[in-house]
Amino acid sequence: MTSEIEMAFAHPSARSEAMSPDVLDRISVRDHVVHVEIGAFQAERGTTQRVRFNVVVEVYPLADDAADDVDRILSYDCVTEAITAQLADGRLNLLETLAENIADQILVQPQAARVFVRIEKLDRGPGNLGVEIMRSRADAGQIGTALTVQPIVMFVPFGTMHNSDLGAWLDHFDVSQTPVILVTEAAPDQSPQCGDTLLQRRIDLLSIDQSACVLAAYDPRIQVVGSLTELDWGLKNHQISVWAPSKIVADVIEGAPERITDPMDMVQWFAKRLTASAVWGLGTPQQSDGAYEVNWLTEPPTDH
Template identity: 45%
Template sequence: MSSSSSSSHLAFAHPEERAAATASADPRDRISLRDYMVDVEIGAFQTERGLTQRLMFNIVVEVQPQAAPLDDDVDKIMSYDRITEAISDELAAGRVNLLETLAEHVAERILAAPQAMRAFVRIEKLDRGPFKLGVDIVRTRAATPVQAQTDDGAVLHPVVAFFDNAMIADAALVARVAGLEARGAPLVLCVGMPEVAPAQVGIDVVQKRIDLLAIEQNAWVLAARNRDWLVVDSRTEIDWAIRQGKTIVWAPPKLVLDAVDSPLDRASDGAALALWLAEELAAQALVMPEGQKLSAGSRVPVETFAEQAG
């Protein structure tokens, strides 16, 4: 089958087939809900108000395999009820106009389960004609920001700042960071590749790890400019440091390698990794050197150091 015909086939394939075709290298289990039908009042058109219509749900959830023996214990798995409850709870939350909105919210509820890694949600209207009208979405835990919170439950939205090598060596670095700290938000500092290129090998996956380690070394170079800045590499450390009000220097290897939808293909691009981290942390802003190129479509507002100075 050609790539174009294969893509067309997958566009209409059941979510279970789509999940299998787009699976990552790491092992995952799948649970599914097929042809689950509910009567719902939904729709943006006036003719759809005050009436119910049938919706059909097909959902596949990729979950982390259980490391310890299951012992036939239901508490050690993600229950199928989690899927049906996500649907019923979202429908009970209030009327929506769009299938897209409903699918998005159902996926969010499913991905709140700690075992859930990726959710495929298909919803179809059955009563709009002699056909089905529907929407398919795929959402991952990586696309759902996990936000650090204070002890009283308040969400903390940090500022993430990327420094190029010229800025790391600049005598004004500490003052520049102090200006960012003055904003009053938690601060995460990121760097890219060092001036001296790391060793080059002929194996792509190995090279990516070497590049990540080179960025980590550069993070320690940055942290050496101020002993109060804390180098961190795990999500637990980041959340703790944010709650403690520490200024953080991010060492990327662990988070990048452990991520469900890892940005490993951008291992040598420090700015792209900083953007990924900002989205993961639901940052209030990403501050970049003027002229730094980023991919379009960021979910985080991007500022420049020039704007900060102004």
């Protein structure tokens, strides 16, 4: 009988076979190596490393003869496309998250019963560093970071943080439980300058993070949030959040905002990414090019 230790270090296909109470067909993609930017360490940002994927999918048998028809079976392309799609969706810190997302996408396929995903970093140590997960159809659909509520995105310029109108609008949001996420900008002339483009982009994002903390200090109802999961939780729990952009923007591989220092570009990009219901701005109207027309709030609300 195969030991648990042997199974722990066996290929996912061996684990799949040993763990199956019933014999199911399997398809696999083995030793699929891709250059990926991933990792939580600063040294892993701005560079790629080799990552190896091994995926085994247990599939339910078709009701009748597949008649050698590729359109009726779960193909290898389903696996490789899941890997490609999840790598393109945004930069991740953890292999665990990437494995979960790949498994979740594969399990959407009607024929998929269970999936084993092993991912290994090949360049981060003397050996291979990796994770392996197993997910079944019962687990599908429980992973994701899409917002459950389409909020109002409200731009609060740095100079209006102390404005009494902001307090009146916060009262309005609090009483009406209007889903809202505040966005601010870096303090004028406060971002240090350097000659490295990648580092300067990081500095500019962190400067906006600092402003978000300053804004939150004006009112205890405002909570600083930096991830989609936090944003979603805040919306579902009627929390007034202010966006600290460094994590979300730094993690985006394709389609990231180009002009970090243009606050209205950041607002438009963020609103589009969240599929916001509307975009508001506090104070003097500013020029804004994008999909959303900005509703500039020059007077406090009259409903409280």
